[in-house]
Amino acid sequence: MLSDLQKRDLKHLWHPCSQMKDYEDFPPIEITGAEGTILQTEDGELIDIISSWWCKSLGHRHPKIQEAVKAQMDSFEHVILANTTNATIVRLCEELIALCPGYDKVFFADSGSDTVEVAMKMSLQYHLQSGSPEKKKFLALENGYHGETVLTLATGDCGLYGEPYRSLMPDVPKITAIPYVNSQQEWEDSQKVEEAWKGIEVQLNKFGSSVAGIVIEPVIQGAGGMLFYHPLLIKKLYDWCEKKGSHLIADEILSGMGRLGQARACELAGVNPHMSVFSKSLTGGFSPLACMLTSNDIFEAFYDDYETGKAFMHSNTYCGSAIGAAAAVASLGVYRDEDVFARVRENESYLLECFEEIHRNTGHLQNIRARGAIVAADLLVPEGLEKSRLGYEIYREAVKRGMLFRPLGNTLYFLPPLNTDKVVFERAVEIASASVKAILG
Ligand SMILES: Cc1ncc(COP(=O)(O)O)c(C=O)c1O
The missing domain is CATH 3.40.640.10 (Type I PLP-dependent aspartate aminotransferase-like (Major domain))
Incomplete structure (x- = not known):
């Protein structure tokens, strides 16, 4: 069911980097506010684990x-x-x-x-x-x-x-x-x-x-x-x-x-x-x-x-x-x-552990790699699903569970604001794991 705002959006707004047809059954998310790593939406909170296209290095509304x-x-x-x-x-x-x-x-x-x-x-x-x-x-x-x-x-x-x-x-x-x-x-x-x-x-x-x-x-x-x-x-x-x-x-x-x-x-x-x-x-x-x-x-x-x-x-x-x-x-x-760059260096191994945990929870990651405040891994794609838009399906599942998680094709990554708290990462790992499991079992 589209809200009034979503209907008005789809009438005129041509979104960037999007196949607009995708919005027919997964409409644009209505943002009502943002603070730190969290986006407020009409349907609740979302973790912005990609720093809004990698730019919100100090979170929203610093x-x-x-x-x-x-x-x-x-x-x-x-x-x-x-x-x-x-x-x-x-x-x-x-x-x-x-x-x-x-x-x-x-x-x-x-x-x-x-x-x-x-x-x-x-x-x-x-x-x-x-x-x-x-x-x-x-x-x-x-x-x-x-x-x-x-x-x-x-x-x-x-x-x-x-x-x-x-x-x-x-x-x-x-x-x-x-x-x-x-x-x-x-x-x-x-x-x-x-x-x-x-x-x-x-x-x-x-x-x-x-x-x-x-x-x-x-x-x-x-x-x-x-x-x-x-x-x-x-x-x-x-x-x-x-x-x-x-x-x-x-x-x-x-x-x-x-x-x-x-x-x-x-x-x-x-x-x-x-x-x-x-x-x-x-x-x-x-x-x-x-x-x-x-x-x-x-x-x-x-x-x-x-x-x-x-x-x-x-x-x-x-x-x-x-x-x-x-x-x-x-x-x-x-x-x-706030010595932010040093904090990034200290947290690198923690981010790596986050993805290792997602792999332990799902068994579906490979090539887990991290440097600074970026961690990434590639999906182990089951036979027969090579042509599926798995990353996109995982994105939709993650949004439903409370996280803006936008895989690049079949590559999953966290690229959070540099000052993100560990409690946010704990939740992010849960959501990423549940979303991968929902799509790949
Ligand atoms: C490495 C790199 N170069 C250039 C750009 C383009 O920057 P802009 O979107 O501000 O034009 C980006 C954007 O993601 C980028 O990641």
Whole structure:
């Protein structure tokens, strides 16, 4: 039975990332409020175990972020960022540079996708203006995801999202045979990377000095199936880029700002990519602010008299919005004051245990893997059910039981707010176990 609101919704609202027909028998969930990890709905509470598309890193309605946003709104919400400045955005730049040593400059855009494109455009223009116009090719990793604009779809490797638009996309070759980490023991063993590197280097060398940049999701490839790889691979890619004068572009939109227990996943590899992109947890998920950090080396290639045409002309209307900047400054403050990143590192093994318990309860998980505040596993799919939408069926069961749990295909994962309490996880494990059992027995 559809409520009045659901009927009105379905009349006009075309939901993102949805086959709208699915809503005929499982209509959109009516949200009436949210606090911390909990969403209030017309039918009761739901645990937001996926941080609302991975962005609510400090949960919903965090009081310190709310307070900062309200205070900013009392002076102004947004003013064009070309030709103006303000205390909030300057403070944010200073804090980001302090948090990410090795960088000097911050460029703002609206969304994560926009900002990955910013980095790629900037890299291409840098090479044009630095005497290397032959560097035009971008490479990326298989199973990557970098957003929904045509260039970022081309850079990503998630067929479903990009396939219909293939005719518009430039060719961004994918580096294959990534040595994925499928169990916790493999974090200790970098040998798998050493062995895989020989093959990867051959693939890179094929493009040699034509490579403008390599775009990666460091350590965790989210939308591609919550696939982890060892940080040593980042170090090897960085060294290759340095040797060839190419750029390593780290898309830290998912991995950064504490999700893996550091400001940047690349810290795990001990390298500073030529550009790093942040969004999502940057504002604690309050507002669509995104930014790219880079160095003076790159900045200087754009710095000249206006008539030379060397300026970087990218602009998004709401880039660096003051509300987003206020939310970001407040979020960075909470990360620091509450030692959130350290807490993430301490909880990693607990999250792993959560999935081990789901497996003990159901017998249906394999490849259980965790890093920072992400734990994932693949369903052991019984014979004959290979073509079923098991993940989607489990999602529906979980919602009925009180959790927003959205498997990626047949990969189950928790990606909770970084400050989630253990009592919430206990309930999450019960709901996930019951939902898997309801579908797979
Ligand atoms: C690694 C990564 N890059 C880029 C994006 C795209 O960001 P946005 O949705 O803000 O455009 C996402 C979103 O999930 C992401 O996870």
